[in-house]
Amino acid sequence: MSNDLATTMNALGRAAREGAKAIREAATDxxxxxxxxxxxxxxxxxxxxxxxxxxxxxxxxxxxxxxxMLDRLKLDDVRVEAMAxxxxxxxxxxxxxxxxxxxxxxPNGLDIARVATPIGVIGIIxxxxxxxxxxxxxxxxxxxxxxxxxxxxxxxxxxxAILAALRTGLAAANLPAEIVQxxxxxxxxxxxxxxxxxxxxxxxxxxxxxKSLVARVQAEARVPVLAHLEGLCHxxxxxxxDPEKARAIVVNAKMRRTGVCGSTETLLIDRGVxxxxxxQILDDLKAKGxxxxxxxxxxxxxxxxxxxxxxxxxxxxxxxxxxxxxxNGIEEAxxxxxxxxxxxxxxxxxxxxxxxxRFLEGVDxxxxxxxxxxxxADGGEFGMGAEIGIGTGKMHARGPVGVEQLTIFKYAVRGxxxxxx
Amino acid sequence: MSNDLATTMNALGRAAREGAKAIREAATDxxxxxxxxxxxxxxxxxxxxxxxxxxxxxxxxxxxxxxxMLDRLKLDDVRVEAMAxxxxxxxxxxxxxxxxxxxxxxPNGLDIARVATPIGVIGIIxxxxxxxxxxxxxxxxxxxxxxxxxxxxxxxxxxxAILAALRTGLAAANLPAEIVQxxxxxxxxxxxxxxxxxxxxxxxxxxxxxKSLVARVQAEARVPVLAHLEGLCHxxxxxxxDPEKARAIVVNAKMRRTGVCGSTETLLIDRGVxxxxxxQILDDLKAKGxxxxxxxxxxxxxxxxxxxxxxxxxxxxxxxxxxxxxxNGIEEAxxxxxxxxxxxxxxxxxxxxxxxxRFLEGVDxxxxxxxxxxxxADGGEFGMGAEIGIGTGKMHARGPVGVEQLTIFKYAVRGxxxxxx
Numbered sequence: 001m002s003n004d005l006a007t008t009m010n011a012l013g014r015a016a017r018e019g020a021k022a023i024r025e026a027a028t029d030x031x032x033x034x035x036x037x038x039x040x041x042x043x044x045x046x047x048x049x050x051x052x053x054x055x056x057x058x059x060x061x062x063x064x065x066x067x068x069m070l071d072r073l074k075l076d077d078v079r080v081e082a083m084a085x086x087x088x089x090x091x092x093x094x095x096x097x098x099x100x101x102x103x104x105x106x107p108n109g110l111d112i113a114r115v116a117t118p119i120g121v122i123g124i125i126x127x128x129x130x131x132x133x134x135x136x137x138x139x140x141x142x143x144x145x146x147x148x149x150x151x152x153x154x155x156x157x158x159x160x161a162i163l164a165a166l167r168t169g170l171a172a173a174n175l176p177a178e179i180v181q182x183x184x185x186x187x188x189x190x191x192x193x194x195x196x197x198x199x200x201x202x203x204x205x206x207x208x209x210x211k212s213l214v215a216r217v218q219a220e221a222r223v224p225v226l227a228h229l230e231g232l233c234h235x236x237x238x239x240x241x242d243p244e245k246a247r248a249i250v251v252n253a254k255m256r257r258t259g260v261c262g263s264t265e266t267l268l269i270d271r272g273v274x275x276x277x278x279x280q281i282l283d284d285l286k287a288k289g290x291x292x293x294x295x296x297x298x299x300x301x302x303x304x305x306x307x308x309x310x311x312x313x314x315x316x317x318x319x320x321x322x323x324x325x326x327x328n329g330i331e332e333a334x335x336x337x338x339x340x341x342x343x344x345x346x347x348x349x350x351x352x353x354x355x356x357x358r359f360l361e362g363v364d365x366x367x368x369x370x371x372x373x374x375x376x377a378d379g380g381e382f383g384m385g386a387e388i389g390i391g392t393g394k395m396h397a398r399g400p401v402g403v404e405q406l407t408i409f410k411y412a413v414r415g416x417x418x419x420x421x
Numbered sequence: 422m423s424n425d426l427a428t429t430m431n432a433l434g435r436a437a438r439e440g441a442k443a444i445r446e447a448a449t450d451x452x453x454x455x456x457x458x459x460x461x462x463x464x465x466x467x468x469x470x471x472x473x474x475x476x477x478x479x480x481x482x483x484x485x486x487x488x489x490m491l492d493r494l495k496l497d498d499v500r501v502e503a504m505a506x507x508x509x510x511x512x513x514x515x516x517x518x519x520x521x522x523x524x525x526x527x528p529n530g531l532d533i534a535r536v537a538t539p540i541g542v543i544g545i546i547x548x549x550x551x552x553x554x555x556x557x558x559x560x561x562x563x564x565x566x567x568x569x570x571x572x573x574x575x576x577x578x579x580x581x582a583i584l585a586a587l588r589t590g591l592a593a594a595n596l597p598a599e600i601v602q603x604x605x606x607x608x609x610x611x612x613x614x615x616x617x618x619x620x621x622x623x624x625x626x627x628x629x630x631x632k633s634l635v636a637r638v639q640a641e642a643r644v645p646v647l648a649h650l651e652g653l654c655h656x657x658x659x660x661x662x663d664p665e666k667a668r669a670i671v672v673n674a675k676m677r678r679t680g681v682c683g684s685t686e687t688l689l690i691d692r693g694v695x696x697x698x699x700x701q702i703l704d705d706l707k708a709k710g711x712x713x714x715x716x717x718x719x720x721x722x723x724x725x726x727x728x729x730x731x732x733x734x735x736x737x738x739x740x741x742x743x744x745x746x747x748x749n750g751i752e753e754a755x756x757x758x759x760x761x762x763x764x765x766x767x768x769x770x771x772x773x774x775x776x777x778x779r780f781l782e783g784v785d786x787x788x789x790x791x792x793x794x795x796x797x798a799d800g801g802e803f804g805m806g807a808e809i810g811i812g813t814g815k816m817h818a819r820g821p822v823g824v825e826q827l828t829i830f831k832y833a834v835r836g837x838x839x840x841x842x
Contacts, residue, residue, distance in 0.1 A: 410787055
């Protein structure tokens with residue numbers, strides 16, 4: 001690794017730390033002005049952004065990227081407008097900083113308030129979607145944090161063009177450009193330095209991408225990581241399920257969009273469910289183009305299914321494929337989810353309120369739903385506004401990570417001369 | 422590293438994971454029964470615990486441990502009773518698991534509740550104080566977590582004796598012994614394996630100890646760490662300070678106990694403070710046996726001071742030594758704290774409410790106090806009951822880490838057939 005790279009990255013870290021001081025105490029109006037001005041700049045600079053994206057697309061095509069990757073990378077009028085609108089929606093959210101989370105008075109008269117504060121400098125490492133540059137920067141800005149962005153190398157020109165618009169927004173609100181940093185190189189060693197924390201200039205790393213990216217971040221990071229792992233989500237059709245709800249929820253949970261982290265990957269069908277309903281549900285899926293991989297019991301009921309292997313229970317397909325297993329009661333369903341799931345999102349379909357409450361309590365996942373589709377795993381659907389992703393760890397925040405989850409708190413204690421005996 | 426050690430440690434991790442499943446859903450009464458029975462067992466087994474501690478003390482003395490270290494290691498009737506009482510106090514706290522932290526309904530009828538849940542398996546790495554074995558296990562048990570304890574090798578026999586009492590308590594409540602694990606070897610490599618997460622069997626590591634321990638944990642951990650760093654705490658005497666409050670608070674903040682993390686290490690005195698008051702405060706400290714290390718301005722006012730070096734502003738003395746600096750206004754005080762502090766606990770003494778609010782807002786520390794001693798940095802003083810320590814990181818929890826801070830949350834979402842458009 002070159003000294004130059006370390007020097008560049010450490011300077012970037014110091015600049016971000018200075019940016020964090022400025023944005024930490026910025027007034028709500030100032031932050032919103034910056035977000036709205038950035039949205040306007042994205043619209044004004046649409047031509048430049050699309051031109052930069054065209055260069056990225058040409059390079060990616062020449063490098064033989066898959067059509068799915070190219071689709072993620074591609075910007076067009078609709079996607080640029082969505083970025084601008086996303087920033088305006090973040091501006092419209094309540095300011096998460098300064099919220100009084102709790103307050104109480106001690107017998108000695110000390111008045112203790114727990115108050116939401118920004119985290120500081122957040123490093124976000126993502127892959128090819130250029131819109132993450134705007135979304136992530138907007139969420140960090142609103143929550144009073146500076147951000148160091150490191151997108152995929154194939155989207156470097158697009159990200160730089162979007163960064164320019166974001167900094168136009170900062171300048172319009174008299175905020176320093178340092179608040180939003182973009183790693184200025186595609187050298188992978190830069191990610192390593194970022195994960196080491198740039199001499200205590202990074203407070204938190206958020207990886208947003210596939211399994212191998214998250215694995216690298218968790219292996220190398222020396223600063224806290226807010227992990228967004230895969231969504232190996234389950235829907236469990238209980239013996240007391242309403243047939244129509246079960247059919248609608250299962251098809252929606254799997255097939256609405258197969259590539260999102262909240263899509264169901266494994267269907268658990270209780271042994272007590274009517275064979276006719278099971279066949280109906282699987283026919284519905286088949287009619288939508290879904291491949292079924294069933295265990296022995298399912299395969300006997302539904303010979304059009306392919307056999308599922310042990311590996312299928314561990315696989316996030318992100319595709320029109322569903323593994324299906326018959327389970328003997330709710331405890332077996334919960335145990336399967338505990339063994340194979342990723343603690344992301346699971347649903348039960350039942351009219352039995354006691355069974356539902358047992359499932360809501362017994363399943364240790366970020367989101368557990370009763371009679372609703374797993375595809376509701378989304379900050380917008382929760383009413384939280386935009387999100388960075390769905391946290392699957394056990395620290396700080398689980399589920400949708402929006403502006404509130406990008407804050408921490410401190411205690412402001414007001415006394416009148418108290419000393420400790 | 423031997424395969425045997427890895428095998429032993431991985432088995433311990435699997436057992437802890439099973440223990441976590443049992444304690445996660447345990448009823449409040451069951452957990453409290455275990456805590457109270459453990460307290461009773463500590464009293465019943467006092468003889469065995471003191472005998473084990475005597476062996477540890479003899480070994481430590483033979484190894485030439487300092488008298489301060491020997492004092493930390495030593496148990497006696499009073500300290501054993503304090504451990505038992507501590508467990509009873511934890512039993513008396515409200516159950517932090519299952520609290521509804523927020524609840525709202527979406528326009529589509531989805532009812533979303535954010536509910537507190539245990540974290541899972543918590544690894545706690547500490548040094549020589551054997552009472553941490555009981556305190557940490559009690560806090561984890563109450564918060565529904567399994568715990569893997571790794572105390573200092575010099576306290577191994579004491580910890581094993583305390584573990585036996587804790588497991589007597591678990592058995593009395595029909596809870597499995599696996600909930601509380603003690604690393605059964607003093608091999609340092611075992612800590613390395615624990616920090617790697619024992620094949621995803623550890624959800625969180627809490628280091629409790631000195632700088633070098635915390636540094637090792639942060640460098641090697643591959644699982645989330647809730648850091649408890651040093652307390653380089655400041656008290657700032659503002660120009661509008663009440664003289665009597667200033668004298669009482671400064672002496673208490675430094676000298677009540679010099680070895681605790683909330684003791685003040687640097688005193689900032691505003692240039693606007695009367696020279697006579699400054700001299701009076703420093704005389705008060707001197708009379709209590711405190712060495713003063715002042716910057717040039719202080720040294721001119723108070724020739725009995727020794728000169729402070731740059732290193733003094735970075736030093737947590739944990740001793741009867743205080744660095745003292747004159748600052749030119751509140752912003753310089755805030756900037757000094759930002760540059761040299763550890764984001765733990767800082768106090769301002771002033772009768773000027775605007776200045777106080779500026780300090781409470783502008784200082785980015787876990788605890789910021791107005792007209793009160795920094796030695797209030799303590800979970801008990803906050804009314805939170807027992808604590809693991811004071812978190813100084815920016816993730817999950819800052820300030821006192823008690824039973825509530827050892828939980829995370831999930832979303833329980835109740836619907837009636839909703840699918841996502």
